[in-house]
Amino acid sequence: MTATPGTDRRPLRAALLPAVGVLLLSGCGARIEAADEVRTVTVRRCGEEVEYTTPQRAVVYEGGSADKMFVLGLTDHVLGYVMPPANPPVEESPWAEDYAAVEFLSDDLLNRELVVDAEADFVVAGWNSGFSDQRGITPEILDRLGIQSFMHTESCYNYPGFPERVEPFEALYTDLERLGAIFGVEERADEVVADFRERVAAVREQAPEGDPVPVFLYDSGTDQPFTAGSQVPPNDIIRFAGGENIFGDVEERWFQASWEAVVEARPEVVIILDYGDQPAEDKIEFLKSSPVTAELPAVVDDAFFVLDYNEGISGPRNIDGLEKFAEYLRDLHGQHGQ
Known part of the structure; x- marks a missing residue:
């Protein structure tokens, strides 16, 4: 897959419109609910501006993706996780209770069939570490299926068409801030990032x-x-x-x-x-x-x-x-x- 600049990569909102119309016809109470359902925000996915609606059924690949969601308090928005067997047991995670609260979907590599079967509305993974041209699961393919996706900024430096180069720790902070914007928990994201920056600064001050x-x-x-x-x-x-x-x-x-x-x-x-x-x-x-x-x-x-x-x-x-x-x-x- 080579992403082509200028291509319309935002079918996600359009896919939601029929459901919104039904809700709007259902009365005043439903009208408020509909407004909540279609909350949209434009956030970068690597070097590309993408319009997101608040996901409710996220599938996360490997511990890094899951942990980013859990540390932001977004466990209720996670449907489940895909965890290849090379990964350490989730029971050893600081977020073991969060893993236990969501579904274990597979110990295979991330694939399109799994995501579709799970009726996911959001997938979090890295470029060439989860998303893969060879395995036929890319953000572009998911866009066409009406499934939103988010890529680790750390993996974006060679993403075809929309590369973005950010130093690894800054990329972690960027992901937390972007996920915070997508889910409307910006304040929580800011607090987490500020804590991480303080801890890193303390380490650097003590370096030999x-x-x-x-x-x-x-x-x-x-x-x-x-x-x-x-x-x-x-x-x-x-x-x-x-x-x-x-x-x-x-x-x-x-x-x-x-x-x-x-x-x-x-x-x-x-x-x-x-x-x-x-x-x-x-x-x-x-x-x-x-x-x-x-x-x-x-x-x-x-x-x-x-x-x-x-x-x-x-x-x-x-x-x-x-x-x-x-x-x-x-x-x-x-x-x-x-």
Whole structure:
């Protein structure tokens, strides 16, 4: 799918008009209800202006999407969630009660049939992390079906036709503000964002002095490492805490690098992204046993930090991940300073 500028991408309001007409014919009380039902607001979806009506049956993909809704107090607007098995159990979430209050829809990847069958009126996911040309579920396709959609701003930098580039933590704040506008909870969104900004500022003020520590994020992979570029939250987690992502100059989200580049960068800390069927301990053991990585400074010093999956993808738990990693770096700096 290549989004074409100028194309009418707003069939959503029109799809609601017949129902509105019926309500307006039903008397004065219904007229007030109708006004509530068709509350509209124009909000950006990546680089595109889209007119939204207040959703009532949202489907959210993965923890980051669900958490953004839950932290804004929007649980009543969520129909259910799609959670692939690589994700940590929702029972471990700070919003475990909210997950329990909505439906578990699938442990498959996001797909059009699921959304249609659920009679969803809103879908929250990322570009190429939920929405996918290959799997036939894109905002454009959902628009044609009269189903509203919202994309994580963090994933918008290469969205076809309507790209938008925002640094990962700023993208989190942007999403909360935009969702706040869509659902009419702007004040709540402002409070949450202000709290997050304060917590981030406190971390940055305490960052160790001196040159930033070179940090390698290890997601997975043996032949080639899968890692984090500049367009995902771990890049901000690393730099705000006082480190430097060895691949922070790569304009990508998650990508395959080379072991040669890792060795050349000589990382002093390795962040292990913890998810799926391979425990963090197994990833650490691989790095220790591989002759390519065994002599890396971080491996020699046993300087590993385990980052939870939902602290690494765009969502409110990014702030928790930052605070934990910052504490780890401060402790490490203190040890080296002795």
